[in-house]
Amino acid sequence: MVEGAFEELFRTYHPVIVAAAFNRLSDVSDAEDAAAEVFAQAWRRRGAADHVFTIEWLYVTLRNVVGNQYRSRTRHQRRVERAGRHHPAPVEGVSDAVLDVRAAVNRLDQADRELIWMAYWEDLSREEIARILGCTTATLRVRLHRARKKLQDTLGEDATNTEEVSWTSSN
Template identity: 45%
Template sequence: MTQAVFAAFYARHYLLILKVAQQRLNQPADAEDVASEVFQRAWAHHDGGGDLNLRWVYVTLRNVVGNEYRRRDRAAVPVAEIVGGHADSARGAPEPDTDDAVDIRRGLATLSDSDREVLYMAYWEDLSGTEIAEILGCSRTAVTTRLMRAKSRLRKVLTAQAARPVRPARPRTTTMRRGGPWGSSNATSAPPDQ
């Protein structure tokens, strides 16, 4: 009976877990590996008498994805040395660094964990309200309310960021070494003939 219960749970939730892993990792092969590991852990948990529920599997997914990020960071260092110090090229496609994307990431960083989580679930992982409710263990109405409040808090943070005055960049000063840029002891000398 245990295998049948797990098989039904797996069939019902595998595609959702895979979709979330793909959204977080941006590489299908890594996402498949992570989803597989999550369900291996879920099987061990269930086989040991633990309750099977989507919330537990989602938290496990977050932990496994975190492990994958750490693995990538460790692996990126030697590869970065090989490709000339560009660690992002070792991880796959970097996130866009547009001003809006940077502002949103900064704004999200100021929010509480629960606000950030519900926003990620809804907008980055593209989960439905019903799926979010099942993961969070609350009603769909509660999810709608939490999402509305989180968006309002993010909007306030982004508005406050936009209202801050932008400091003009300081002009860069260059210091000339004795002898000027061409190595002459006379600071007024011209560049050597070519």
Template identity: 35%
Template sequence: MEAIYNAHYPAIHQYAARRTGSPDDTADVISETFLTAWRRIADVPEGDAARLWLYGVARRVLANQRRGQSRRSGLAERLKDDLAAARPSQPAGIDRVREAFDELPARDREVLALAFWEDLTGPEIGKVLGCTATAARIRLHRARKRLAEALGLTEEDQAIAELRGERL
């Protein structure tokens, strides 16, 4: 098998490279082709006929690869449509909040995400970030303040939100 591989690898590599869109796809075709040859070593002809046999195997591997990509693309489209249909409607102003959030430094986004998306407490955030609970609460307080500023909220707006029990 090693002799077949050494003799025909360059030809199979070029065959696959000319027919695939990425080095990863090329590598997949080559490996699957030689794996098939190894499994069916008794069917591999002698001499130059082996190269032609390997081309045939590579051709079928490429066809399988294309069919798989087509199935995955179709599935991804259906999944995207299903998720879009199931997505709850966005509350008014969510785009503004998302833009403000995205403009924050990564450190602020992380601490806010841990607090609101993951619903972690100060001590839990501290464990995740590798700092004390006090440091986590300070980071969270500062990040909230920067988010409020990015949203254009005044201190009065923030105080009213806190009185209502809303977390910002």
């Protein structure tokens, strides 16, 4: 990959990868760090003659980077909670419904959480998601149906009215 091609890859997909990372990590700084790591890995592999960088490759790499950050963050949060200093900051300008949905999504296991983010906040096609996850679209539809059911159960009967929540990354 020549330098100009890498610059085009970065210019085209960096905002997409940062948004995807933010949807998973809920922290701007962590999202930017994750995106930087994705593109650092792409930069290191740019000379591989047989390697083609696709959006799927970027998402799979992001998935691995985010998994590493989750493990690191979980260890850190446990230390902070043990120290008794865990006080989440309030979020201003975001509706309660959006916060409820995001909190419910974040309580899902990592696989279900990824499906919901990719399908609804990142607007990836079912085919793209299937390629990223290495499964068929039929399998993806089943997994997505189950993830939505778990999300609905997590939200509870009283909070299932999410009509005011836009399922896009602008929230």
